[in-house]
Amino acid sequence: xxLNLEDITxxxxxxxxxxxxxxxxxxxxxxxxxxxxxxxxxxNLKNDLEAKYDNIEVINSKNIGMGAGNNIGLKxxxxxxxxxxxxxxxxxxxxxxNLLETLNEVSDFTLASPINDDQNxxxxxxxxxxxxxxxxxxxxxxxxxFSMLVNLNKFKDKLYFDENFFLYLxxxxxxxxxxxxxxxxxxxxxxxxxxxxxxxxxxxxxYLRNWHWMWSxxxxxxxxxxxxxxxxxxxxxFISAILNYIIFSAILNTHKKxxxxxxxxxxxxxxxxxxxYFRIDN
Numbered sequence: 001x002x003l004n005l006e007d008i009t010x011x012x013x014x015x016x017x018x019x020x021x022x023x024x025x026x027x028x029x030x031x032x033x034x035x036x037x038x039x040x041x042x043x044n045l046k047n048d049l050e051a052k053y054d055n056i057e058v059i060n061s062k063n064i065g066m067g068a069g070n071n072i073g074l075k076x077x078x079x080x081x082x083x084x085x086x087x088x089x090x091x092x093x094x095x096x097x098n099l100l101e102t103l104n105e106v107s108d109f110t111l112a113s114p115i116n117d118d119q120n121x122x123x124x125x126x127x128x129x130x131x132x133x134x135x136x137x138x139x140x141x142x143x144x145x146f147s148m149l150v151n152l153n154k155f156k157d158k159l160y161f162d163e164n165f166f167l168y169l170x171x172x173x174x175x176x177x178x179x180x181x182x183x184x185x186x187x188x189x190x191x192x193x194x195x196x197x198x199x200x201x202x203x204x205x206x207y208l209r210n211w212h213w214m215w216s217x218x219x220x221x222x223x224x225x226x227x228x229x230x231x232x233x234x235x236x237x238f239i240s241a242i243l244n245y246i247i248f249s250a251i252l253n254t255h256k257k258x259x260x261x262x263x264x265x266x267x268x269x270x271x272x273x274x275x276x277y278f279r280i281d282n
Contacts, residue, residue, distance in 0.1 A: 003100045005031040008081045008149070011073030013066050015039040017087040020196070025053055027091040032083075035076055037061055037069040063279060066145065067161030067170035074160050080153055086146035088196040092117070098191035099149070102136045110154040110183040111175065113147045114191035123147060123195070124187045138187040141179055145171030147193050154183060162223075166276040167212035169220045176224060203255060204280040207262045211278045214241070214266030219276070231271075238267050 010028055014021055014036055021036070028034060034056040038045055046058040059072060070084055095114050103112060115138075116123040126141025133139060148171065150160070161170045178185060214237060221230035241263035248256040266278070 003081065003103050005029045005096065005100070007079045008083050009033045009035055009073075009077045009079045010083045010085055011035050011037070011070055011077065012085050012087050013037045013039055013069035013073070014045070014087045015063060016042075018042075018045055021045075021049070021087045022052075023090050024085065024087050025049070025056070027095075029096055030054060033057070033079065035059065035073040037073045039063050039065075039069050065163070065166035065170075065276075067165050068163040070161050071163060074150075074152070074158075077152065080151070082150045082152055084145065084148040084150060086195070089146055090194045090196075092192045092194065095191050095193055098136075099188050102134055102188045102190060103149075103186070105134050106137060106184075106186065108184060109186050110151050110178045110181075111143060112149045112151075112186040112188060113143045114193040115187050115189050116144075116147075117192040117194050121195075121197070123193075133186075136188055136190040138189055140185050140187050142172055142175035143185055143187060144195075145174075146195050146197070154178075164219060164276065165216055166278075167209065168216040170216075173220060173223070203258075207258055208278065208280045210259050211262040211266040212276060214263045215270040215276050215278075218267060218270035222270075234267055234271075237263065241267065 010032055012021070012024065012034065025034065032055070034053065036049060036056065036058045038058055038060050039062070041060045041062055043060060046060055049058050050056060057076070059076065061069060061072060074082055091114075099112070099114055103109065113123060123144040123146065124138070124140040124142065128139040128141060130139040160174065162173050165173065175185060214234070217237070218230050218234045221233045241260045245257055245260040245264060248260065269277070
């Protein structure tokens with residue numbers, strides 16, 4: 001296996017990301033193709049990006065979520081490797097050089113990523129012991145979805161992200177499926193990436209996140225460990241959400257009350273098998 005920039009397509013799903021997408025795209029190598037899946041169907045952003053950047057294709061879509069948006073980009077990807085990025089990420093000057101140089105010394109991998117440059121917020125979990133790897137390679141059980149280099153040759157079935165997830169845990173689901181096949185997931189320690197990861201103060205977005213975090217947590221555990229185990233995982237969240245809803249209703253804190261209402265609704269809808277339908281424009 002020989003990795004090069006021409007054999008990598010960057011895939012970025014955007015949703016109202018006009019303020020941050022330029023920093024991301026400007027940091028990417030010109031030699032690599034870029035596919036932007038624009039989930040807010042903004043034709044002006046599409047025209048602007050395609051006029052401003054070379055080697056880019058912008059695909060407009062409705063708001064279908066991160067996983068489904070990534071799947072659209074992967075469907076149009078013609079290279080052997082796809083690099084999934086969030087729009088609030090930015091590569092360092094030597095990120096790709098170090099990433100490719102190190103991975104070219106590794107015999108095989110399915111998923112890989114540079115390491116987050118903020119050491120207080122690691123973008124991986126479950127370090128695995130390995131004695132025969134390059135010192136810059138860390139074998140892990142999962143990596144965060146904001147930066148994920150995917151070896152498409154490992155996905156003959158073309159089953160990438162589970163589109164039942166709208167927000168949260170779709171990357172954990174993918175990593176667990178890779179792990180269960182005893183394939184390799186790596187963090188490259190001498191390659192750095194910057195992830196802003198800012199939390200919006202928009203109340204509607206906060207409600208959306210809380211609804212989908214609870215929905216996804218139950219669905220993920222039900223899918224991989226069964227309904228009863230998922231119930232055990234979500235039980236304390238459900239009780240806490242109900243108690244906090246009562247407390248904040250009593251003290252007339254409408255914002256906090258709505259947050260916990262969203263958590264209760266997310267859990268309930270996942271419990272009864274309803275799809276992750278909630279959107280901020282509902």
